[in-house]
Amino acid sequence: MTQANYTGTVLERFILARLGDRGYTFIPQTRFTPSRILGQAIYTRKFHVGQSIYGTEQYCDFILYHPNRVRAKTPPYPPRGFGR
Numbered sequence: 001m002t003q004a005n006y007t008g009t010v011l012e013r014f015i016l017a018r019l020g021d022r023g024y025t026f027i028p029q030t031r032f033t034p035s036r037i038l039g040q041a042i043y044t045r046k047f048h049v050g051q052s053i054y055g056t057e058q059y060c061d062f063i064l065y066h067p068n069r070v071r072a073k074t075p076p077y078p079p080r081g082f083g084r
Contacts, residue, residue, distance in 0.1 A: 012061065015061075015062060019043055019062075019064075022041065023041050024041045024042060024043045024064065024066075025040060025041065025042050025043075026042075026043060026044065026045075027042045027043070027044050028044065029044050029045070029046060029047055029048070032044040032047060032063065032065075035065075036065050036067075039067045040067065041064075041065070041066045041067070042064075042065050043062055043063065043064045043065070044062075044063055045061060045062055046059045046060075046061065047059060047060050047062075047063040
């Protein structure tokens with residue numbers, strides 16, 4: 001394992017521990033968007049966010065949703081027409 005991969009793995013483990021400490025619940029990727037209606041703190045991993053400028057698929061490592069910490073003008077995830 002390279003140093004970069006090791007560092008990334010350690011950081012992801014740290015983030016997972018903090019999310020658990022903060023009461024976030026893991027939701028599978030395919031159920032993340034509709035699960036926001038549950039009104040609880042949720043997260044998922046490797047969430048599809050669209051295509052890069054090179055035409056390859058892009059994913060974020062973590063995406064979070066907290067019902068009390070949403071900006072009023074936050075668009076639905078993914079934004080309509082984005083990546084479809």
